[in-house]
Amino acid sequence: MADGSTTHGLVDAHHHLYSTLARGMPAPPRAPSSFPEILQLVWWRLDRALDLDLIRWSALLGAVEALEAGTTAIVDHHSSPNAIEGSLDVIADACGEVGVRVRCCYEVTDRNGLDGAKVGLAENERFLRAGGDGFVGAHACFTLSDETLDAVCGLASDVGAGVHIHVAEGTSDDRAGARLAERARPDWLLAHAVHLDRPLPGTIAHNPRSNLNNAVGYGRPAELAAAGARVVLGTDGIGADMLDEARLAFALHRSDDVQASPEDAWSWLEAGTELVPAARDDAVTWSYAPMDPWHLAYTTGVRPLRVEVDGVLVLDEHGPTLVDAAEVRAKAAEAAMRLFQRMEDLPT
Numbered sequence: 001m002a003d004g005s006t007t008h009g010l011v012d013a014h015h016h017l018y019s020t021l022a023r024g025m026p027a028p029p030r031a032p033s034s035f036p037e038i039l040q041l042v043w044w045r046l047d048r049a050l051d052l053d054l055i056r057w058s059a060l061l062g063a064v065e066a067l068e069a070g071t072t073a074i075v076d077h078h079s080s081p082n083a084i085e086g087s088l089d090v091i092a093d094a095c096g097e098v099g100v101r102v103r104c105c106y107e108v109t110d111r112n113g114l115d116g117a118k119v120g121l122a123e124n125e126r127f128l129r130a131g132g133d134g135f136v137g138a139h140a141c142f143t144l145s146d147e148t149l150d151a152v153c154g155l156a157s158d159v160g161a162g163v164h165i166h167v168a169e170g171t172s173d174d175r176a177g178a179r180l181a182e183r184a185r186p187d188w189l190l191a192h193a194v195h196l197d198r199p200l201p202g203t204i205a206h207n208p209r210s211n212l213n214n215a216v217g218y219g220r221p222a223e224l225a226a227a228g229a230r231v232v233l234g235t236d237g238i239g240a241d242m243l244d245e246a247r248l249a250f251a252l253h254r255s256d257d258v259q260a261s262p263e264d265a266w267s268w269l270e271a272g273t274e275l276v277p278a279a280r281d282d283a284v285t286w287s288y289a290p291m292d293p294w295h296l297a298y299t300t301g302v303r304p305l306r307v308e309v310d311g312v313l314v315l316d317e318h319g320p321t322l323v324d325a326a327e328v329r330a331k332a333a334e335a336a337m338r339l340f341q342r343m344e345d346l347p348t
Contacts (some may be wrong), residue, residue, distance in 0.1 A: 009282030011272030014234025099314030102219025105137030210236030
């Protein structure tokens with residue numbers, strides 16, 4: 001990262017754009033008391049309520065918010081079990097409208113039955129074989145049979161892609177390390193790894209704010225990095241402000257080790273460009289200088305003033321240049337109301 005006021009584009013290495021409209025959603029049928037219940041009562045209700053139009057507005061708003069934070073590339077992990085076919089194109093097209101790079105995948109899982117898993121696999125294959133940029137997606141080992149997990153690995157091998165998968169986020173997935181030990185490959189993206197009990201090949205996506213929000217624990221990414229793992233930063237669907245995420249990653253690291261340096265968290269932020277190398281060619285001019293770890297660790301409110309992606313000006317002093325951000329927000333708010341009604345209509 002440059003030491004003046006201009007840097008390359010930032011990368012959100014693990015996002016769920018489909019959750020962008022979730023803010024203000026109706027309360028779950030009962031208050032969750034564990035991480036599995038958070039999934040069952042909140043997120044698995046939301047994703048079942050999505051249709052392709054709602055996916056589009058989620059992605060448009062999420063991409064606008066990413067751009068407004070200087071994030072020019074998103075590695076997305078998508079789920080919409082009642083609107084699978086074509087969903088990855090919708091996300092890629094929406095991000096393209098805003099001018100944000102995206103790498104897509106669809107979350108394969110057995111939680112919606114074997115037929116649902118097959119359709120998820122087919123969406124990954126269709127998108128990647130058509131030239132889409134991304135991974136083969138999978139939810140987490142505790143929602144995948146060995147048969148489905150092997151099908152995910154086989155597809156990834158066939159199409160020459162990595163696997164983007166949740167790994168040991170909570171204790172309910174604490175067998176993930178054992179199940180992936182002979183399956184994981186260096187081109188895999190392993191999200192969370194909070195309770196991972198062994199080293200695995202692949203890149204670890206650390207999501208500090210989400211891990212705190214879900215009370216799943218602290219995965220000590222510095223120890224993983226010291227053991228040789230590449231660590232990157234993601235938001236797990238809570239916006240795409242990567243400077244803020246890096247600042248929080250440092251604060252958590254410092255709370256665990258008083259000698260921790262913000263240079264570690266910033267190295268994780270920088271490593272995101274290894275997943276999306278084209279982001280290194282993007283240019284973000286910030287409201288603050290110098291853009292170095294020790295300054296940014298303790299300086300809030302730093303915002304982009306100008307962003308160029310692939311040589312195109314996509315954000316200036318007035319905001320995004322390719323879309324009307326106010327219109328996107330207004331239409332997304334309308335879409336959110338429809339999403340919330342669909343969630344209310346779901347059986348409990």
